[in-house]
Amino acid sequence: MIGRKMKNYKQIGKDLVFTTCIFCVFLIGVAFLFSPWLKDEVMKKRGSQLNIEHFSVQEVQSHVSNGNFTNDISNIETPSITSVLTHINKVNETNVIGEIAIADVHLRLPILKGTNTQNLLVGTTTFTSTQIMGQKNYVLAGHHMRDEEMLFGPLLHVQKGTLIQLTDKQNLYTYQIVEKKTIHESETDILQDSHSPILTLFTCDVAGATDKRFVVQAALLRTESLKDESKYVKHYKQQIRTETSKDEKYVTFLTASAGLCGLVLLFVRFLSHERRKSKSPVGGKPN
Numbered sequence: 435m436i437g438r439k440m441k442n443y444k445q446i447g448k449d450l451v452f453t454t455c456i457f458c459v460f461l462i463g464v465a466f467l468f469s470p471w472l473k474d475e476v477m478k479k480r481g482s483q484l485n486i487e488h489f490s491v492q493e494v495q496s497h498v499s500n501g502n503f504t505n506d507i508s509n510i511e512t513p514s515i516t517s518v519l520t521h522i523n524k525v526n527e528t529n530v531i532g533e534i535a536i537a538d539v540h541l542r543l544p545i546l547k548g549t550n551t552q553n554l555l556v557g558t559t560t561f562t563s564t565q566i567m568g569q570k571n572y573v574l575a576g577h578h579m580r581d582e583e584m585l586f587g588p589l590l591h592v593q594k595g596t597l598i599q600l601t602d603k604q605n606l607y608t609y610q611i612v613e614k615k616t617i618h619e620s621e622t623d624i625l626q627d628s629h630s631p632i633l634t635l636f637t638c639d640v641a642g643a644t645d646k647r648f649v650v651q652a653a654l655l656r657t658e659s660l661k662d663e664s665k666y667v668k669h670y671k672q673q674i675r676t677e678t679s680k681d682e683k684y685v686t687f688l689t690a691s692a693g694l695c696g697l698v699l700l701f702v703r704f705l706s707h708e709r710r711k712s713k714s715p716v717g718g719k720p721n
Contacts, residue, residue: 609652
């Protein structure tokens, strides 16, 4: 009797180790398979939390004048799953100073002070500490992701004449695209100040290692208070109403993953049970 109990305990231990190993292998496989998607959803979720409607006019203006500005261009990391999980929580919401919207390509992003790894994960970034929205050459940088609906990916689909709108929650600055081009990264003249107010947007020309930059330049068409009811203000507000949050995708992914893990665990337990049954003697007590 004691020998049989010991044998059962050993079998249970083996089954537990087997189940745990299978489950761990499954989790590693799921993590590897879905890590690019999970990385993108983490970035989208954090970016949506920094949309300008989450801040008051006073908060945005205090962000503009608080003196926080960090450029770390030489050390910018590619948005890998490791980089995202390391830097996403380092994003400081007091760096949010505005928003950019391009209705024609469904682009809407927060504008953050300083071009560095963490800021580029969630929005578009200013290039110098002295640039002022609606004045001289207002330069913004952004990542080009494999998912071209993210960050500055949609920028590659704009056309000459397309409207681009910036806001600091007080005023709305409407620009119109006058030029788009691809240049070598060494061509830095696009960063130089101009006498007339222009907007310069740039990103990598492809979603990978490259020495080329895709550049869009636009001329200031109009500056007006967000309290106005001009066609440009209405155009901007309509886009904000129609742009829906994608946070539910993040929740759906986590729920589905948990459910799938549960099903696999049940299946492994079932296999383990069947394995035990197949090893049990048939037809009564053992000799």
